[in-house]
Amino acid sequence: MAWDSTAAGTAAARGLGYAAPMSDHAKRKDWGEAAVRALYSLALYLISPLTLYHLVSRGFRVREYFRRWDERYAAYGAQPGRPCLWLHAVSVGEVNAAAPLVDTLLKRRPDIRWVVTTITPTGSERVRALWGARIEHVYLPYDLPGSMDRFLLHFRPSLALIMETELWPNMLFGCRDLGVPVYIVNARLSARSLRGYRLLRPLIGRALRTVACVAAQSEEDARRYRALGARGEQVRVLGNLKYDVAAPEGLDAFVAQFAAASGGGRPVWIAASTHEGEEAEVVALHRRLRARWPGLLLLWAPRHPERFARVQALAAAAGWQVGTRQRERWPRPDDGVFVIDTLGELMAFYACAQVAFVGGSLQPVGGHNLLEPAAVGTPVVTGPHLHNFAEISRRMEAAGALRIGADAAGVGDALQALLDDPGARRQMTEAGGALIHHNRGALRRTLDLIATDLPAAVEIAPAPATAPGA
CATH class of the missing domain: 3.40.50.2000 (Glycogen Phosphorylase B;)
Known part of the structure; x- marks a missing residue:
């Protein structure tokens, strides 16, 4: 699926300096959604000073938290690149779970530009160790609407793969508004997490209904996602990618x-x-x-x-x-x-x-x-x-x-x-x-699931031949 040009209309409406016709969705205002989103975003803005305290306090224990603050607030100096496939994995465990999926797609589709986001420095280190320069890594910005807009408009994902249980409402709504299909891959939701979402269920439920598919690990996970607000037809049980783990080489x-x-x-x-x-x-x-x-x-x-x-x-x-x-x-x-x-x-x-x-x-x-x-x-x-x-x-x-x-x-x-x-x-x-x-088999089923939303293949030009003696 190509980048939705009508997304710029949504960005313009939020003061981001783009101009284009607004999408049909934007014209059909969901006032209930607007109200709960506004309350959620206001609460985040009010507590946003605590994010600085969090970064500083963690930085005294892990120095990496003192670095790359611009990414945490989606302040990018460089110009946007070409559209990408975006995967979000919160930390090391989720990066490892995603590795078979990413490795397979890197082999099959070397033309795809990848951006992987994590929240923790250890997750960032694991991304670098696994894929080096083949994949761009940035930290996922805080779920403030302005930060999420800037992130999405900078990287222009054509497809978003969210690992396991990262349910950030402004992230999901932002993808919907910009026409980015979202798959929650290897999705799990414990009974404890379901209880924890209790107060935000009206908002989370609306956000969940914007995703293309929740690819659940088990029937229990699928049931809990439906209880949280996902529609029945959105949820499929594909198994757990962790079973597709391979022993290290050598x-x-x-x-x-x-x-x-x-x-x-x-x-x-x-x-x-x-x-x-x-x-x-x-x-x-x-x-x-x-x-x-x-x-x-x-x-x-x-x-x-x-x-x-x-x-x-x-x-x-x-x-x-x-x-x-x-x-x-x-x-x-x-x-x-x-x-x-x-x-x-x-x-x-x-x-x-x-x-x-x-x-x-x-x-x-x-x-x-x-x-x-x-x-x-x-x-x-x-x-x-x-x-x-x-x-x-x-x-x-x-x-x-x-x-x-x-x-x-x-x-x-x-x-x-x-x-x-x-x-x-x-x-x-x-x-x-x-x-x-x-x-085993969740990897194959997940690849089949997302195949129709992968970006169109782009032919990679061969490197120029080196003249003899050069």
Whole structure:
């Protein structure tokens, strides 16, 4: 679908300096929508000074928050480029989930200009690590109507793919007003999120009804999106893109190099995507497990980069020799803890461990991706707080590919039992692999869904030949 030229009429009406006939939609004013949008936008403008406080306070912990403020408010110095395909993924997890989709389209349609937005610096770093200069990254601006207008009119997306649960009303209405088809891809909506939208349901429901399709992960997600206001015909269940995850290239060589450096034959467990409130419990778990296996190595990958130094200090204070990926590159034979203080290597390190604990689950965070360790053959243990991965965790547990501890002690029991039982680990590995294989296909279905709204193909001129001897 080409850029809608009538969009400029909407922009002109908002004082953005463009002039064109207004669309039929703009002529048919929905006064109910106008009222709730106005109240929502007024509330955002009133609290907008707090966005500066947020950026500054986060900046003291993560320096990247002090940079690129112009993008947060959609202040772009450069002239607009040619129309693009826009994907929004809030942070690292959503970027990783979108990777199979983006990679496939990059191969099939190298002519498409891509813009990917995130909200977090870690999401930005992951975009750069995955795609480098092939994709332009900017931060998604705050959902102020002026900022969203400037963003959309600058990048001129011909198609918007919104990952999972990013329901910003002015963003969705702005796309509708400018004729940009929106697909909510890999859409999920937990019961907790549905309750959280309760006060904004009249507004969110109207915004949802502007999208082309909600491609839900499961029937439960589809039901909740309908309860939030999406029309029945808008919602389709396509499955979860996370099942289409692929093992990293060169994985066998990575694991062999890890084993050679770390002393080989050592038992290894990994604590991944842990949060601040779980760190003391990880230390206690490692101490308990080391009492049974004195040579046990812990690979520790905190969820947020600002916690890297803190977990190093906690491990050192517990009396263990600590190595880090940035400093030593590989664990040394005498290391008790090895901190993975890089981004984008977690799946490879999962494959180096006999068992994995996935964090965000001993605190009411909602859990993190349980399929990544299973995809590389590592049994998975988690805590009880899994509302963000309710469907995946239910399927994995039913298949025998996941063990859930009721608390930290229960997680320790599961880790100890698996480290003690190679046969049980092998059964979980086989169950996880079979589950992932059986549930693949969301990628193909999503590509089929959006095919009609992809921009028309543009032939790329070949690079000029270099004259001999030049």
